[in-house]
Amino acid sequence: MTKDLFIYNSLTRNKELFQPIQSPHVGLYVCGPTVYSNVHLGNCRTFMFFDVVFRYLTHLGYKVRYVRNITDVGHITSQFDEGVDRIGEQARLEQLEPMEIVQKYTDDFRSVMRVFNNHSPSIEPTATGHMIEQMEMIKKILDQGFAYEVNGSIYFDVQAYRKQYPYGELSGRNVEELYENTRTLDGQDEKRFFADFALWKKASPEHIMRWPSPWGEGFPGWHLECSAMSTKYLGDQFDIHGGGMDLKFPHHESEIAQNTACCGKGPVRYWMHSNMLTVNGQKMSKSLGNSFLPHELFAGSHPLLEKGYTPQVVRFFMMQAHYRSTLDFSNDALNAAERSYERMMGAYSALADCKASASSTADTAALEQRCYAAMGDDFNTPVLVAELFEAVRMINGCKNGQLDLTADNLLQLKRIMEVFLIEVLGVQPMEEAASTELPDLMMDAVFEVRKTLKEKKDYATADLLRDVFAKRNIGIKDTKEGGEWSYEKK
RNA sequence: GGUCCUGUGGCCGAGCGGCUAGGCAGAGCUCUGCAAAAGCUUGUACAGCGGUUCGAAUCCGCUCGGGACCUCCA
Numbered sequence: 348m349t350k351d352l353f354i355y356n357s358l359t360r361n362k363e364l365f366q367p368i369q370s371p372h373v374g375l376y377v378c379g380p381t382v383y384s385n386v387h388l389g390n391c392r393t394f395m396f397f398d399v400v401f402r403y404l405t406h407l408g409y410k411v412r413y414v415r416n417i418t419d420v421g422h423i424t425s426q427f428d429e430g431v432d433r434i435g436e437q438a439r440l441e442q443l444e445p446m447e448i449v450q451k452y453t454d455d456f457r458s459v460m461r462v463f464n465n466h467s468p469s470i471e472p473t474a475t476g477h478m479i480e481q482m483e484m485i486k487k488i489l490d491q492g493f494a495y496e497v498n499g500s501i502y503f504d505v506q507a508y509r510k511q512y513p514y515g516e517l518s519g520r521n522v523e524e525l526y527e528n529t530r531t532l533d534g535q536d537e538k539r540f541f542a543d544f545a546l547w548k549k550a551s552p553e554h555i556m557r558w559p560s561p562w563g564e565g566f567p568g569w570h571l572e573c574s575a576m577s578t579k580y581l582g583d584q585f586d587i588h589g590g591g592m593d594l595k596f597p598h599h600e601s602e603i604a605q606n607t608a609c610c611g612k613g614p615v616r617y618w619m620h621s622n623m624l625t626v627n628g629q630k631m632s633k634s635l636g637n638s639f640l641p642h643e644l645f646a647g648s649h650p651l652l653e654k655g656y657t658p659q660v661v662r663f664f665m666m667q668a669h670y671r672s673t674l675d676f677s678n679d680a681l682n683a684a685e686r687s688y689e690r691m692m693g694a695y696s697a698l699a700d701c702k703a704s705a706s707s708t709a710d711t712a713a714l715e716q717r718c719y720a721a722m723g724d725d726f727n728t729p730v731l732v733a734e735l736f737e738a739v740r741m742i743n744g745c746k747n748g749q750l751d752l753t754a755d756n757l758l759q760l761k762r763i764m765e766v767f768l769i770e771v772l773g774v775q776p777m778e779e780a781a782s783t784e785l786p787d788l789m790m791d792a793v794f795e796v797r798k799t800l801k802e803k804k805d806y807a808t809a810d811l812l813r814d815v816f817a818k819r820n821i822g823i824k825d826t827k828e829g830g831e832w833s834y835e836k837k
Numbered sequence: 838g839g840u841c842c843u844g845u846g847g848c849c850g851a852g853c854g855g856c857u858a859g860g861c862a863g864a865g866c867u868c869u870g871c872a873a874a875a876g877c878u879u880g881u882a883c884a885g886c887g888g889u890u891c892g893a894a895u896c897c898g899c900u901c902g903g904g905a906c907c908u909c910c911a
Contacts, residue, residue, distance in 0.1 A: 378911075386911085393911035422909070433909075518906075524839055525907065544908070569909095591911030592842095601908090621911070622842090628903060632910055667860070668850060673843080673904070680849045683861035690860085693874080729851050733859035743875055747868090750876085806870065813872090824873055831874085 348716055350407055354587070355671065355725045357595065357618040358517050362725055367586050368616060373409040374585030375401060376577040376615075378594055379471070381418040382452035383433040386459050387638035388661075388676070389624040389631035393591045395662060395773075396621045396670045396726075398465040400589065403722055403771050414580050415468040417456070419449040419475050421556055422569035432566075435555050445556050449475075459641050462658045464773050470580050474572035478558050481567045481575045484609055485546045493608035497537045499549030499563035503604060505542040512607050514542075517618060518596035544601055546571055570601035577614060578606065588615040592622055593630075621670040626651070628675060639676070653678050656685060659775050663688040666728045666772050687736075692776050694739035695764050697746050704751035709741050711752075711759040718767050731767060738763050777834075793823075794830035 352365040367373045377397045380386055394415070401413045421432025438445040460467075474481075485501055488494045493508050494501050505522065508514055515521050522542055545568035550557035557564045577585060583606070590599065599618065606614035623630045626637045639649055647655030656664075664684035668674040714737055721730040738760055744750030745757070752760070768774055793812065800809040813823045822835045 380911075381909090390911045396911095518840085520840060520907070527839070542908085589911095593906070593910055596906060597908050598910095623905070623911080625904080630905070630910090634909065664849090672850080675849075677849080679847095679861080683849055686862090687860045690875095697875095727851075729860095730858070733851070736859055740876080744877095747875055801870080804870080810871085822873080825869080826874085 348719065350719050350723060352403075352407065352723045353725055354617045354619065356616075357620045358615070363617065365586075365617065367409065368584060371408060371410050373404050373411045373587070374577075374581035375404070375411055375413045375587045375589070376573070376581055376585060377413070377415045377468075377588075378573055378590035378598065379415045379417050380452075380456055381422065381433060382449050382456060383421060383437045384452060384633065385640050386452075386456050387631065387633060387640055388644060389638060390591075391459065391463060391641065392624045392665055392674065393589075393621045394460060394465060395463055395665055397589045397619075398773060399666070399728065399771060400587070400619070400726060401466060401468075402773055403726065406766065406771055412470070412581060413466075413468040414470045414472065414577060416573060416576055417449075417453055417471060417473045418569075418572065419446075419453070419473045420566055420569075420572070421445070432554070432556065438555065446475075462641070462645075463662055464659070464775050466773070472576045472580065474567065474576075477572060477576050477579065478567070480579050481571050482547075482560055484571065484575045484578070484605065485567075486561070487609045488546065488605065491608055493604075494546055495539065496562055499565060500537060500545060501547040501562060502538055502543040503546055503568075503601070503608070504539065505544075505604070506540050508604055508608055512604070514604060515600060517603060518600050520596065544568060544570065544597065546605070570598055570605060573598070574602050574605040574609070574614070577602075578610070583610045584612060584614055584616065586615075587617045587619060589619040589621070592620040595620055622673045625673050625675045627677075630673075631676065651678075652681075656681050657777075659777070660685045660688045662772075663691070663732075663774050666774065667732050669727060669729055671725075688774070691735065691739055691768065691774075694742040695768060695776060698742055698757070698761055698764065701742060701745045701752065701757055703754035703757055705753070707751045707753045707756050709750060709752055709756055711738075711741070711756045711763070714738060714741075715759060715763050718763060722767075722771065728772065731772070735764070735768055790830070790832045793832075797823075797830065
């Protein structure tokens with residue numbers, strides 16, 4: 348069975364066969380959040396997708412080191428010196444210490460990641476915890492002649508860098524065009540060249556988050572931490588770097604420049620960028636004011652939502668679109684995802700009830716191969732989901748006695764569902780609350796009573812029993828063997 | 838303005854030269870006291886106009902619509 352993995356590399360704009368630098372080890376770095384406010388759903392999409400990358404690589408047998416940083420140094424909100432930093436500003440607003448803001452929203456981020464069933468990264472380093480590494484990197488870049496100091500600030504020297512290395516390859520832009528399209532700005536006098544970016548900024552007197560450095564008190568530039576931390580934990584060159592598409596420029600472009608200036612070579616083999624979550628066709632973002640917070644979604648409290656959806660439904664919803672496509676967020680789409688999730692999970696639990704036959708015409712081996720092919724084709728989760736629905740049809744058919752499956756088939760189906768649905772996509776079955784022993788025993792008694800009532804043709808009472816449970820959100824279904832029941836998550 | 842992406846049936850979304858994914862919703866049938874679930878069947882979609890080709894949703898050109906980035910953003 349072939350389990351080749353092809354990854355679309357943003358840098359080369361091609362799908363390439365994945366070959367780790369040092370198999371079986373794989374280094375994966377993903378840009379994490381800036382913890383100055385609650386993560387919204389758009390952020391979650393990216394992290395959920397790279398969680399699937401992490402899960403699938405692990406499933407393939409790779410020893411993955413997954414590093415996802417926490418940005419806990421506030422970046423400047425404008426290109427000007429007088430811009431405020433986000434964390435400092437939020438600290439003022441909430442009347443807290445900056446590090447209290449960091450703690451609060453880091454906690455929020457982690458709990459949201461958990462409810463969405465994301466695995467924890469192998470390492471989750473913080474920018475403030477790596478000041479020394481960042482300063483060391485600045486020193487190296489200075490030594491190589493690709494940066495200069497002005498007034499206690501250090502800037503990356505794009506002009507000098509371009510004499511030796513290409514700049515702008517990832518985002519596909521050239522400096523001349525950039526220049527034409529950059530408004531002439533005040534407050535740039537410190538820079539030698541408009542495209543230069545800060546590696547270190549001198550802190551103004553009112554700036555709270557500040558660290559001593561060889562160049563005076565200040566704070567690191569916002570691209571630097573990722574370069575410093577990826578190098579520290581994954582080495583000069585590592586396999587995969589991921590992030591949202593909106594980070595391509597300038598963030599990732601600058602990372603490449605910093606690493607190359609520092610170590611003489613590009614840091615990343617495969618660049619991966621996930622596309623945006625949209626609302627009514629527009630990018631979900633905090634600044635546009637159209638972002639959804641996870642708890643608003645679960646509770647259905649957002650004005651644009653008719654009802655709430657569980658985290659697992661949302662995850663399943665996200666998996667039905669390819670990561671490089673935008674995904675539009677709407678009630679209709681979520682409702683469809685909810686129904687399909689229920690069907691999928693219904694089949695998953697029905698697997699246990701399937702009886703094996705002596706012979707079969709179903710080709711579960713081919714199905715399994717197609718699942719690997721889907722994931723191997725640049726993590727094509729929507730195609731994988733389509734294949735899983737093929738498994739659903741087989742399982743339901745078998746359960747109804749309309750399709751014969753051998754014991755081998757059933758084993759294979761079980762493996763497909765467990766590997767791809769549960770392990771790789773990371774979608775969990777509905778809360779286990781409905782399946783503890785006691786409720787099942789009690790419900791068995793209820794089915795017994797209903798059976799008797801039906802035998803006596805007392806349908807009114809039988810229906811009453813069903814309605815009484817329906818009022819408590821417990822659904823009852825008749826089956827040949829007796830009955831089934833479930834919590835209706837409506 | 839520059840660079841790039843995108844437009845698929847009622848809705849969401851794959852596919853990216855031939856074999857017309859998948860889900861949700863709809864219709865019919867089977868099953869059923871009714872219903873639900875499930876299974877089966879069903880839907881002649883690829884923005885428009887040209888072109889390339891034996892053959893195009895898929896390639897090229899133009900037109901129209903939507904979006905992203907161009908130093909806040911996952």
